[in-house]
Amino acid sequence: MGNTLQDDALPNNNTLLGADELVLNMGPQHPSTHGVLRVKLKLDGERVRGTECVIGYLHRGVEKIAENRTYQQFAPYVDRMDYVAAVSNGLGYCEAVEKLLNVEAPPRARVIRTILTELQRIASHLVWLGTHALDIGALTPLFYCMREREEILKIFEKYCGARLTTHAFRIGGLQYEAYDGFEKDVERFCLDFERRIQEYVDLLTGNSIWIGRTRNVGILNAADCIALGASGPILRAAGVKWDLRKAQPYAAYDQYKFEIPVGTNGDTYDRYMVRIEEMRQSRLICLQAIEKIPEGAIMGKVGKVIKPPAGEVYHSIEAPKGILGYYIVSDGGTQPYRVRIRPPSFINLQALDKMVRGHLVADVVAIIGTLDIVLGEVDR
Amino acid sequence: MMSPAHYLFLSLALFLIGCVGVVTRRNVIVVLMSIELILNAVNINLVLFSRIFGDAAGQVFALFIIADAAAEAAVGLGIIIAFFRNRETVLADEMDLLKW
Amino acid sequence: MLDSILFYFFGGIAVIGAALMVTSRNAIHSAVFLITTLLATAGIFLQLGAEFLFIAQIILYVGGIMVLFIFVIMLVRLDVALHHIRFRMKNLVVTIVIAVLGAEAGAIIYYARKLPGQGLFIQNVAPASNLTPNSEKLAQSLFTNYLLPFEIASVLLLVAMVGAVVMAKNKKRSEDS
Amino acid sequence: MNPTLHAILVFLQTWWVELTCGVVIVAVVPLVAGYVVLVERKLMADMQARLGPMRVGPHGLLQPIADAVKLLIKEDIIPDEADKFIFWLAPVISMVAALTSMGAIAFGPSFQVARDINIGILFVLGVSSLGFLGIILGGWASNSHYSILGALRSTAQLVSYETAGGLAIISGLLLSGTLSISGIVAAQEKHHVWFIFLAPVAAFIYLAASIAETNRAPFDLPEAESELVAGYMTEYSGFRWALYFLGEYANMIVVGSVATTLFLGGWLRPFPNVHWLNWLDFLPALIIALIGVYSIYRAGKQPVKIQTGFMWAVALACFAVAFVFAAPWLIQLLHKFGLAGSLSLDFVIPGLNGAFWFLLKVSAYIYVFMWLRFTLPRYRFDQLMHLGWYILIPLAIVNVFAVGVAMLLEANGLNRWLAMILTLIVVLASAIFLVRWHDRRTESASTASLAPDSYAG
Secondary structure (H helix, E strand, O other), X not given: OOOOHHHOOOOHHHOHHHOOOEEEXXXXXXXXXXXXXXXXXXXXXXXXXXXXXXXXXXXXXXHHHHOOOOHHHHHHHHHOOOOOOHHHHHHHHHHHHHHHHXXXXXXXXXXXXXXXXXXXXXXXXXXXHHHHHHHXXXXXXXXHHHHHHHHHHHHHHHHHOOOOOOOOEEOOEEOOOOOOOHHHHHXXXXXXXXXXXXXXXXXHOOOHHHHHHHOOOOOOOHHHHHHHOOOOHHHHHOOOOOOHHHHOOOOOHHXXXXXXXXXXXXXXXXXXXXXXXXXXHHHHHHHHHHHOOOOOOXXXXXXXXXXXXXXXXXXXXXXXXXXXXXXXXXXXXXXXXXXXXXXXXXXXXXXXXXXXXXXXXXXXXXXXXXXXXXXXXXXX | OOOHHHHHHHHHHHHHHHHHHHHHOOEHHHHXXXXXXXXXXXXXXXXXXXXXXXXXXXXXXXXXXXXXXXXXXXXXXXXXXXXXXXXXXXXXXXXXXXXX | OHHHHHHHHHHHHHHHHHHHHHHOOOHHHHHXXXXXXXXXXXXXXXXOOOHHHHHHXXXXXXXXXXXXXXXXXXXXXXXXXXXXXXXXXXXXXXXXHHXXXXXXXXXXXXXXXXXXXXXXXXXXXXXXXXXXXXXXXXXXXXXXXXXXXXXXXXXXXXXHHHHHHHHHOOHHHHHHO | OOHHHHHHHHHHHHHHHHHHHHHHHHHHHHHHHHHHHHHHHHHHHHHOOOOOOOOOOHHHOOHHHHHHHHHHOOOOOOOOOOOHHHHHHHHHHHHHHHHHHHHHOOOOOOOOOOOOOOOHHHHHHHHHHOHHHHHHHHHHHOOOHHHHHXXXXXXXXXXXXXXXXXXXXXXXHHHHOOOOHHHHHHHHHHHOOOHHHHOHHHHHHHHHHHHHHOOOOOOOHXXXXXXXXXXXXXXXXXXXXXXXXXXXXXXHHHHHHHHHHHHOOOOOOOOXXXXXXXXXXXXXXXXXXXXXXXXXHHHOOOOOHHHHHHHHHHHHHHHHHHHHHHHHHHHHHHHHOOOOOXXXXXXXXXXXXXXXXXXXXHHHHXXXXXXXXXXXXXXXXXXXXXXXXXXXXXXXXXXXXXXHHHHHHHHOOOOHHHHHHHHHHHHHHHHHHHHHHHHHHHHHHHHHHHHHHHOOO
């Protein structure tokens, strides 16, 4: 993907001592490629002249598996793509199949889905923030982030028994009713969380080293974002106010008031600020949502055997990392004919080459971190 | 303190080894290092005589020689890097052009 | 007693290190052996009561010049050229150099033994207290009698530094950065 | 008597203090370094809302020993393509340099190996700077790209920051007027002030430079684990790696000792010349005894019996040490009742208390290192170099001049503090100017240089 190493037309004598460029293999076993990503860097001294991403080390053939599973059976598999935001994956898949079946989840289910998905967004952003700060050398935020994420995972565990790959939603609604004290747990977390965000902000935002490491690093402007299909916080940091939660509301997002934070520069610092602000907004959404969760059923009218009519559907949601799309083709049977997933990490990773050229090795790490990729999703 | 002759022999030995290095090695960097060795041998003599005559002048000159060695190394290595960039070699007998 | 032990210890290391430096094929090994020799020489300086020179040798030679050497060796990737380097004993020049200088050494030994009274083997040295405390003496000498040479040396170093930077700097690089 | 034996005995008789100190340094420093690591992990855990090592011994007190054993019995790997000789030699250089440089450090008025060496501080600087030969050679010998990048980074970094650190030290030396370690401390006693108050900028520059020299965060680029895996240590494992590690921590102790000697008054207790504060001399014994009491308090709360026993052992050890510290005073007390005869241990008071204060200050200095490490992100390489060359080195030069001018003013009759503050204002003004100038420079550079590069492909 991206540009290969050969097409860089820099003259050879431009390098240190005129010697050959150094090809540095970063990964697949490297502390900060966030999994089994392998990046071949073409270096001149420490300056990056070109990159080549080698992916597929975590390929499990999720899309192919879908063709041999019933619609319900496939639902847990999607959790294993972006495993730090499993709930969002499940939401996208369930809504896509619901669209195919032409049913709607009842309002209560949609609100609970929204709450869980927004909590998941916070959890995903917390993992991103911790590892990103760790990549740039700040050790402490990671543990603070994990501490707060733990609270969210506890809520998940209480709700559905699983912490990471939750399989929280079912096609047509929810299987589990919200447990007693669910609202209280969420509220307590949200009320506490504002103070926690302030802790990260105190540690990082004003720190001149942090600013030096992130500002003007890995700039991706709006035009490039759109050309590359980059979405999510990366796109918004470049100044494009595009968020599917507002643009084509799903679940219960149309009922809540929230802002879409945007950046100006499209650099790493802007992406950091956008994600921090998104955490705040998610918190607000959760607080609004728990105020009144409508009563009623939690499961829509879906039969035991899901047999959608022949046809195709594309449904996309705003996952924490960007636009997550499911394209499902049905031939009228109990198993999908074809499932194609648009994973945000995979598309966003394409921007890596463009972003790192001319930067230093240390910036590569910062940029991989700011892209917020999950290799489970990139490789599927 | 040992007798002066011991030090002179030591210094002579180092000087000789340095000379052999300058003459025999083809790698210019090692030749430069041999020259450093020779300068160092000279330093031993200077310090020895400074001690014998109880005068700091010898040590002052040893200091000057160290400074000189630093200057020489810097310029010499600069030349080597410039040369390597152009000819991709650091071997003395391949440096056979007056101009390139 | 202690003196002679120290002398033979340091002297032996210096000579062995120097010999290994000249004969080893790998330039980095040469550099390491030269460092050994230089440290041993520093020991000799210390034994001669020149403490300041001892530390100057370590800081300047080993900490400065040799690091420069190692740096350059690493940059020019000598592994490519490694196969060409061999120690050519047959070379006529070597024999001549060794012969001439060896003869000189022999002559020194010969005449030194003949000189009566103040020969090189006789311990006729000024008292060590003349040179202590060493660094103050050295500084006084350096900044009074030898001030001009000192300044010239500093100018020399400056010139060398500028020259080295000019030569080592890639012109194409300097244009775009 | 056999003449050789006699000579050896005479030798031992003359040098026994030095030899003992040497043996203590070689034997104890690795252990101390291990415990510095434990303290660091505990502090880090405390700042990061977790517990840190808890398994080996009560509160992980035996963790360093377990680590050492684990590293010792690990498989010793030398990469195939590595230069075996250099690969073997490099960690040894690192460790030896760090330990040797401790020889000249005065851990108290009487704990010093090279006592009458009149170039003490230069010796420490010079020999500890040999340590990075170990780094660069190790990086080269490993024959790995990460290692060589780490080695290149560390060389450039050390050369740059040693300059700044050296200039900062010169400011301190100007004030003390001597290179000898005990002379520097004596000068601070004579001036009735720690030099950190006379040359605060120099102390700050030395702090920054010493963090960079010991490769600690935020200047830990040579071993930045998120970028270069482990930098020059990438290919090392087992005991060779442990040697590097110990060398690094020993180096921290060395730079801490230099800073303590030069800027924090060495082994002097706070306000050494103020007599109504003489009760501070009792503090060491008291503090150690209190630690013992706390250990007993904690001993009851240990979950395992053996750990309770261990805590008791720690407490008893603390009491023993406290007793040693208090012994001279106790004997004085006995004298009052006419008991202890002619026995007097007064001569050990300055030595013991000196060592206590010295180590306390070194610990405080190292604590600052750790604190910064847990708080700050890492610099990028070019930023590091800019900070060194464009800000710290010019500032250090200005500071050397300023200290000189201040001393001149004082010699001409101006009040010392007035002279100091006047020159400090000049130095701070130039610091602000340098930072501003550099910021403007990088801002214009980054907007100009980024665009063509990032769109070249």
